[in-house]
Amino acid sequence: MDEKIRHILEILENDARTSPEEIASFTDMSAQEVSQAIAKLEETGVIRHYKTIVDWDLVGENYVYAVIELKVTLERNQGYQAIAERIYKFPEVRSVRLLSGNYDISLTVRGKSMKDVAFFVAEKIATLDQVQSTSTHFVLKTYKEDGVILHEPETIQRLPVSF
Amino acid sequence: MIRDGSEPDFPIRFYISEYSYNFYGVFCLRPSCDPSKFVADVMKEIPPSGIRRFFDLVSGLEDVISLGVGEPDFITPWHIREMCIHSLEKGQTSYTSNYGLPELRDELTRTYYRRYGLDYNPSSEILITTGVSEALDIAVRTVVNPGDEVIIVQPSYVAYMPSVILAGGKPVIVSTHRDDEFSLTAEALKPAITDKTKAIILNFPNNPTGAIMSKEGLEDIADLVVENDLFVISDEVYECLTYEGKHVPLSSLEGMKERTVMLNGFSKAYAMTGLRLGFAMGSPEIIHSMMMIHQYCMMCAPVTAQVGAIEALRHGKDEMERMVREYDRRRHFIVRGFNRIGLECCNPKGAFYAFPYIGNTGLSSSEFAERLLDEKKVVAIPGDAFGEAGEGFLRCAYAASTNDIRKALDRMEDFVDGLKQ
Numbered sequence: 001m002d003e004k005i006r007h008i009l010e011i012l013e014n015d016a017r018t019s020p021e022e023i024a025s026f027t028d029m030s031a032q033e034v035s036q037a038i039a040k041l042e043e044t045g046v047i048r049h050y051k052t053i054v055d056w057d058l059v060g061e062n063y064v065y066a067v068i069e070l071k072v073t074l075e076r077n078q079g080y081q082a083i084a085e086r087i088y089k090f091p092e093v094r095s096v097r098l099l100s101g102n103y104d105i106s107l108t109v110r111g112k113s114m115k116d117v118a119f120f121v122a123e124k125i126a127t128l129d130q131v132q133s134t135s136t137h138f139v140l141k142t143y144k145e146d147g148v149i150l151h152e153p154e155t156i157q158r159l160p161v162s163f
Numbered sequence: 164m165i166r167d168g169s170e171p172d173f174p175i176r177f178y179i180s181e182y183s184y185n186f187y188g189v190f191c192l193r194p195s196c197d198p199s200k201f202v203a204d205v206m207k208e209i210p211p212s213g214i215r216r217f218f219d220l221v222s223g224l225e226d227v228i229s230l231g232v233g234e235p236d237f238i239t240p241w242h243i244r245e246m247c248i249h250s251l252e253k254g255q256t257s258y259t260s261n262y263g264l265p266e267l268r269d270e271l272t273r274t275y276y277r278r279y280g281l282d283y284n285p286s287s288e289i290l291i292t293t294g295v296s297e298a299l300d301i302a303v304r305t306v307v308n309p310g311d312e313v314i315i316v317q318p319s320y321v322a323y324m325p326s327v328i329l330a331g332g333k334p335v336i337v338s339t340h341r342d343d344e345f346s347l348t349a350e351a352l353k354p355a356i357t358d359k360t361k362a363i364i365l366n367f368p369n370n371p372t373g374a375i376m377s378k379e380g381l382e383d384i385a386d387l388v389v390e391n392d393l394f395v396i397s398d399e400v401y402e403c404l405t406y407e408g409k410h411v412p413l414s415s416l417e418g419m420k421e422r423t424v425m426l427n428g429f430s431k432a433y434a435m436t437g438l439r440l441g442f443a444m445g446s447p448e449i450i451h452s453m454m455m456i457h458q459y460c461m462m463c464a465p466v467t468a469q470v471g472a473i474e475a476l477r478h479g480k481d482e483m484e485r486m487v488r489e490y491d492r493r494r495h496f497i498v499r500g501f502n503r504i505g506l507e508c509c510n511p512k513g514a515f516y517a518f519p520y521i522g523n524t525g526l527s528s529s530e531f532a533e534r535l536l537d538e539k540k541v542v543a544i545p546g547d548a549f550g551e552a553g554e555g556f557l558r559c560a561y562a563a564s565t566n567d568i569r570k571a572l573d574r575m576e577d578f579v580d581g582l583k584q
Contacts, residue, residue, distance in 0.1 A: 007491075007492060010488065026496050028495065159218070160218070160229045160232065161217045162232055162233045163233045163544075163548075
């Protein structure tokens with residue numbers, strides 16, 4: 001990978017709001033070059049999406065999250081893709097992953113209450129033909145999300161002056 | 164003990180004029196004396212620290228932004244700390260071999276072979292030390308006879324001159340200049356070499372200038388070294404923080420391995436400053452002699468840090484490279500910033516220091532730095548703390564968060580604009 005592209009991606013992955021001018025000031029590029037490079041990265045799908053990690057708890061929106069493990073049976077001529085598609089189209093579903101091991105698919109679901117989530121799983125997921133079994137684990141606390149530590153990160157203690 | 168009102172376990176003596184009283188005020192017959200007379204003469208030759216004043220000033224202030232810190236602003240990567248913790252849990256708290264843990268020396272041999280094709284024997288050519296500071300001290304003591312001249316290239320880290328003086332040697336200063344981007348040239352070095360010259364201390368990538376040496380430049384120096392039969396102590400602690408081109412260890416040049424002791428450590432590359440771990444690589448003769456001093460003054464380097472260092476070499480590359488890329492971005496940011504606000508700054512290619520020129524403001528380095536702290540609460544180190552050749556410059560460490568660098572630049576812009584009026 002080109003070093004300049006790596007710099008752009010690392011900066012944006014850390015803070016998606018960094019402007020092209022700012023990015024340019026950290027690299028050898030001009031703001032225009034940065035804008036062009038970002039446009040190309042967006043076009044080719046390297047940059048998929050810009051998002052914000054929100055701590056909803058702090059504004060009193062107490063969302064309930066659950067991790068749900070699914071065992072599925074595949075129908076003839078249909079791979080995992082078909083069942084994944086059926087599932088990821090529900091807005092309640094925040095992520096869908098195909099896994100190796102004891103079960104096949106793992107989802108995270110967000111709802112306003114435990115009842116909400118439980119009903120969603122019971123009515124929409126468990127009833128799918130391909131779904132053999134579900135196992136729902138409610139999230140009690142999130143400590144780190146997508147590389148971001150959600151409570152006080154550690155700070156460095158240095159002498160204010162040293163050689 | 165005295166302050167909290169409790170009585171000491173034994174009478175403490177205090178001094179009134181020539182005679183002393185013990186804690187209970189009982190007059191003692193033995194006369195008191197001035198203990199300073201016991202301090203060896205050589206200590207008077209050690210220059211006072213150029214940043215002591217700043218340290219005292221900063222400690223009392225709030226909202227200070229410091230670009231005066233000579234260490235990473237990253238915490239030691241977690242996998243390294245976790246390994247140290249694990250070793251403590253397992254009770255690995257004993258002395259190690261004087262040379263250091265064999266696994267660590269093996270790992271260093273592999274690392275330097277991989278990086279540069281260098282071949283150091285782990286059992287005789289590597290010594291693990293308590294930071295590069297110790298390695299420097301014992302390397303100098305190993306090679307310097309009383310009266311030997313040792314060439315020190317300045318501006319440079321502050322420990323070289325005292326080490327030479329303490330070893331009974333005579334420091335001879337060679338200056339680098341902005342026109343050469345603070346690299347050392349053979350022309351500058353040559354006139355300083357005399358019959359009495361024994362060794363040269365090099366420090367590239369350089370603290371405080373951020374200068375590096377090109378391979379060609381180093382070859383010229385190596386020619387002079389061989390021609391004059393000299394030894395080189397090469398402090399390469401900022402090796403991994405080289406942003407343009409690839410670092411060239413002096414010992415990798417033809418004929419230089421026997422003439423060089425390379426000093427290096429884990430502080431800068433792996434953000435392990437407080438763990439105090441360095442190492443020296445050189446010929447068995449030099450390393451053995453260094454070990455002779457080390458075994459009596461240090462015994463061995465701290466074992467917990469050695470365990471962490473093994474982990475750093477085995478699995479620390481990605482994290483280290485990530486930190487280096489982060490420094491690289493801040494380097495662009497701060498250099499552009501200085502040039503924008505009218506403080507000319509050449510491009511530092513290594514370490515994490517920018518060295519802007521402040522001579523055209525009409526202030527000396529110390530005046531600039533002191534007023535900057537007083538008036539704008541920004542700490543930077545006056546260049547002359549690193550030798551006279553640093554006068555007219557300021558060392559600004561960009562091992563600080565981007566936000567702090569941005570704020571510091573803004574405040575410095577205000578300060579510089581204020582000077583013009």
